[in-house]
Amino acid sequence: MKSTIPEAGVPITRSDRQEASLHDEILLRLRDYVVEGNIPEGARVPERQLCEMLGISRTPLREALKVLAAEGLIELLPNRGARVRQLSERHLEELFDVMAGLESLAGRLACEAITDEEIAGIERLHYEMYGYYLNSDMHGYFRVNQNIHESIVAAARNEALRAAYASFAGRIRRVRYSANFARKRQRWGEAMREHEAILEALRRRAGSELADILFQHLRNKRAAAIEHLTATRDANPASAAGG
Template sequence: MSSTIAITNRSLHDQVASRVRDLIIEGTLEPGKRIDEARLIDELGISRTPFREALRTLAAEGLVIVRPSKGSIVRKLTAQDVFSMLQVLGNLEKLAGELVCETATDEEIAGLIELHERMMGYYRTRDRMPYYKLNQEFHSRLAELSKNETLQEFQANIQARLKRIRYIGNEKPEYWAGAVKDHEEMVAALSERNGKRLGEAMSNHLAKTWDRVKDSL
């Protein structure tokens, strides 16, 4: 890493958390490894306090383990952890898909489809991180539009823990193309307001995610 990653502008806490989160997602900060706080603080050009606050945020998301007096480490998920989370997430998003087609307004569905189109723009240029972030937003917004607060809470919790896992699911070109095909099926179902079709598309997408990531764990 170089000093070009120095933090400037907007909310310091949010930007530090965002930057460290990206380093975890990209694998620059490796799962199971201790975070070199002194080096990152220097390279980000910040003080210790906002950095520690950012680590607490990431710990709450399940990405970091903060160990008093021992330093923080990047959480490492086992294969069973990932399988279990994807299994539950698949069922949550299946329900979300069914509910969205029942409860969302035409304007809300149009917003999801527009978000998908922006994702496709990044896919066409193979710009992986912006694509990934819009992908995460798509899944979060779908859960939000279910209008079920319990579903939203559990979906957000699991999705946060799987950030690195979902990112590596698109490492191979054929895996990324497969994920895009899944999303095109989701949008087709959304356009029809076909809740059963959308629910199955969401569930199948998460099942395929396991197939795409299991050999990397």
């Protein structure tokens, strides 16, 4: 069966772009489209269908594809088109480790610049997350958890870091989601304790310590995510083969 690409909203019209160029618009849309898992892993990215879907010609679409390939979201095979990049277990380990390194860096830098108010804000998020934890509200927990990590990255006051972090987050977003929703309650408990340690180090502005804690925290997440992914793929290998 050919992979069918569903409709994805209204074609882009010139009136849509206020400041962002059509290219940027296309890029954002296409990136989201891929990241959200609308095309199965390993499957072809059909130029013509996407052109029709977006209401544009092949030129700007292909420009966007090149960028997405540079970002690592898709891969371009010479004369054989674009495919959604299939991430092996090893690839995911690597990406998680880089994320861990970036967040570790964010923590280190945050300690140099973060204000008491920002720390208080993160503390509030922490307690909010604790509530979701007690209620076993996975969705809420996950959302606030993301929020906390993004707050730390923001506190690092480094736009290049923020962009790199966002880029890597996009690449593993799908796996991260499913892994978080499948997370064992036990791992939740560990994660909560780790978050407490993070806050504690942040309050003391202990950069090196915070870097260590954050790295280990992400490493633990990595283990859970990979474990979950392996189990999922073993149970349903077709989903990873691009059918």
